[in-house]
Amino acid sequence: MLLLLLACQPEEPVLSGITPPGELAASGAEPGVYLKGEGVYVDVQYIAGKNWEVIRDVVNAQMGDVQEIQDLGRDGRELTLEKGFVREHEGQVYLVHVNLPRAMRRTAALHATGLPPQADDWHSFTHEYRLRWHGNFDRVRMGRIEADAEMVEWVEAKRYDPRSALQQ
DSSP states (O other), X not given: OHHHHHHHSOXXXXXXXXXXXXXXXXXXXXXXXXXXXXXXXXXXXXXXXXXXXXXXXXXXXXXXXXXXXXXXXXXXXXXXETTEEEEEETTEEEEEEEEEEEEEOHHHHHHHTTSOSOOOOOEEOSSEEEEEEETTEEEEEEEESSTTOSOEEEEEXXXXXXXXXXXX
């Protein structure tokens, strides 16, 4: 009886939520083509860390057109967009700031920006929440709608600090 149970087990472990490669090809999605996740307003996880010239079209589609460019000296430059801003240094986007379409709870705001919604090490301040080292980011900040409110109106995610990269 034990042999029968072992014979019925799949050859490889099955992970729920993971689509087998054969099913991806059948769905019509081409490998290497970016698709924004369902319910994601601006995909910060995808944008940050990429070369600005490579992802410019994705950023324009998700955050709107560039309104202003400001030189930040050794911190690179800040590109103000319709739905927030991005900062880039030597062509690499290192910070993305998203103004949310409406006030949201923290987990909903993380999901809306493509970040993992589960976080357990929140740092709570009067006007913002902060996470350190969350979802491959050095810091994630969320602006409260008012002091001590649960709802947030913006999310800012910093992949790395360009000053620390300069010191290495």
